[in-house]
Amino acid sequence: MNLKAGLSEALENAVKKSGIVSEMPEIKxxxxxxxxxxxxxxNVAMTLTKQAKKNPRDIAASIIEHLDESAASIKSVEIAGPGFINFFMDESSVAxxxxxxxEQGENFGRSTPEVKEKVLIEFVSANPTGDLHIGHARNASVGDTLANIMDFAGHDVEREYYINDAGNQIDNLALSIDARYLEALGQELxxxxxxxxxxxxxxxxxxxAKESPELIDTTKEDRIGMFRKLGVDYEMEKLKKDLDDFNVNFDNWFSETSLYENKEVNAALDVMIENGYTFEADGALWLRTTDFGDDKDRVLRKSDGTYTYxxxxxxxxxxxxxxxxxxxxxxxxAxxxxYIQRLKGSLGALGKDPEMLEIKIMQMVRLIENGEEVKMSKRTGKAVTLRELIDTIGVDACRYFLAMRSSDSHLDFDMDLAKSESSDNPVYYAQYAHARICSILRQAKESGHETDKNADVSVIMNEQALDLIKKMAAFPNIVKGSAQHRATHRIATYIQELASTFHKxxxxxxxxxxxxxxxxxxxxMIEAVRQTLQNALKLVGVSAPEKM
Structure with missing residues (x-):
């Protein structure tokens, strides 16, 4: 039983039966x-005012008149203010x-969408030229959490990392390795x-230099070719290890180089030319992305024949x-x-729907320690890396803190708070709720209280207990809303609310x-709360410990 879903269905049926409008609105x-x-x-009565050409309170009265209260477990209903319809649910049905x-266990909260989509989420995709930093860590946490949520909401989801293993940056990587190779063999850096x-x-x-000193006798061009692959492989192995330890696992690792090897760059260019969205000017080939809302057209192939990024x-x-x-x-x-409009425009030029593509922009993260911003690692003097965060704070706190705020807002990551074992630390607070429930269940077993799945839950009448059940019952709709709006932070907010309601x-x-x-x-009841809390924490990639 999903109270909110049942109520939504009953409300929709009441609007239809009332006959006050011909077109159904979205029921919120x-x-x-x-x-x-x-x-x-x-507020459905107020949204219908224009269409029904009636006072919203009169519309609300008509809806209530046709409402099947028993079907939706409604105890009473009232009209408030300008036309809000307030519902008071039957407490015996709440439990x-x-x-x-x-019964659903780890699948509680999972749903089947009206339209199941095959979704590809591309995230992190950092250049393989160095360590992942705090910004990449937020990207990883949010991206993986979003994939978890959309999968739980019933979509067919794959995670993908785009490896930028072609272009100038990789050329510079290979040249830098060559310089260090020659230095190791005694030449000037x-x-x-x-x-x-x-x-x-x-x-x-x-x-x-130690393993293959003879390469010094080959041409620089040959060495650079070898060092390009060696450098990318070395950096990617390290990035994959860090992401794996961060509990982020990709389904696909897509190589940029493969686009050239498989002639996909030429194929895509031919399609855009054939569709009539390219033109030549100043010796270069341009794409008319302005046709799709971009602020200016973009160069695809420069006058020297090389492609732009x-x-x-x-x-x-x-x-x-x-x-x-x-x-x-x-x-x-950030x-x-x-990139948003030019990439959407390019899809349009390829004859595809630009709205197939959604781009979420991650805002900046500031690390705060002892009340001051931390810009550099104490160990290396450079940007704080994902590896350092994992080693210093731990995966659970790091993932939770990076996912608990809307990705379109700046985030202050308080390292002292993330490390603290107190109720002020949101991830500790949530995990402690789970551990406390586990402790109660152990005590119950030790004192001879057997868990009876046929127990009469209708005896639950305590106000705080009913609030807890209602909060737990909201989880499936929270997941649906989070998936629909790509709002990963809603799950973290729900976890805090559920933990708080349990503690109360x-x-x-x-x-x-x-x-x-x-x-x-x-x-x-508390076993059901424990299960719900575990399911929600899992979506954020956070463990649910039984003891703390």
Whole structure:
């Protein structure tokens, strides 16, 4: 039983039966902050005012008149303010969600969408030229959480990392390794102008010099070809290890180089030329992205015959569509805002729907320690890496903190708070709720209280307990809304609310008491809460410990 879904269906049927409008509106049901306004509230009467040409309170009265209250477990209903309809639910029916949660177990909250989509989420996709930093960590946490949520909401989801293993940056990586290789063999260090000075590059150069000193006798061109692959392989192996330890696992690792090897760049370009969206000017080939809302047209092929960075990106997105994905979601860094319209425009030029592509822009993260911003690692003097965050704070706290705020807002990551074992730390607070429930269940077993799945949960009448059940029952709709709006932070917010509601119940009422019927009902209830909390934490990639 899903109270909100049942109410939504009953409300829709009442609107249809009332005959006040010919076109059904979207039924929105909210949970009021003030309990005096009921368990649920809807503004549907006010949204129908223009269409029905009636006063919203009169519309609300007509809807209520045709409402099947028993079908939706409604105890009472009232009209409030300008036309809100407030619903008070039958408390005996509220508790019936408990056996549903226990029956569905780890699948409680999972749903089947009206339209199931094949979704590709591309995220992180950092250049393989150095370590992942805090910005990449937020991207990884949000991207993986979004994939979890959309999968749980019933979509066919794949995670993909785009490896930028072609272009100038990789050329510079190879040239930097070559410089370090020659240095290790006693030659003067001559780094390229935009070379990479990191310790990694020095280590690779020294390793190759030790294992293959004879390469010094080959041509520079041949060495660069070998070092390009060696450098990318070395960096990618390290990135994959860090992401794996961060509990982020990709279904696909897509190589940019493969686009050239498989002639997909040429194929995508031919399609855009054939569709009439390209033109030549100043010796270059341009794409008319202004036809699709971009602020200016973009160069695809420069006058010297080489491609711009945009062309392989276009080919890559063409490849995504050709693989059968119906929704493309890219999670980009804050400096990629200008990419949105040009990439959407390129899909249009390829004859595809630009709205297939959604681009989420991740805002910046500030690390805060002792009340001050931390810009550099104490160990390396450079940007704080994902590896350091994992080692210092732990995966659970890191993932939770990075996913608990809307991705379109700046985030202050308080390292001291993330490391603290107190109720002020949101992930500790949530995990402690789970561990506390596990502790109560162990105590119950030790004291002879057997969990009875057939216990009568209708005996639960305590206000805090009913609030807890209602909060638990909201989880499936929270998942649906989070998936629909790509709002990963809603899951973290829900986790906090569920944990808080449990702690309030725990402080107000004893689970284990002399009242055997109530004890059995409460044991079932808290086991259902534990399961819901575990399911929600799993979506964010956070563990649910049994002891703390």
């Amino acid at each position: 049901i909210e949970t009021p902050k003030d309990k005096a306004n009921g368990d649920f509230s809807s 019936q969600v408990i056996p549903q949660v226990l 001559v780094m390229p102008e935009d070379g990479y000075m990191g310790r990694d590059i020095q280590n690779i150069g020294q390793k190759i 945009l062309m392989p990106d276009v080919a890559y997105h063409y490849d995504k569509v050709e693989r059968g994905f119906e929704k493309l979601i890219n999670i980009f860094g 400096d990629h805002h200008g 119940f725990y402080n107000a009422e004893k689970v284990l008491s002399d009242d055997e019927d109530k004890t059995k009902a409460y044991l079932l």
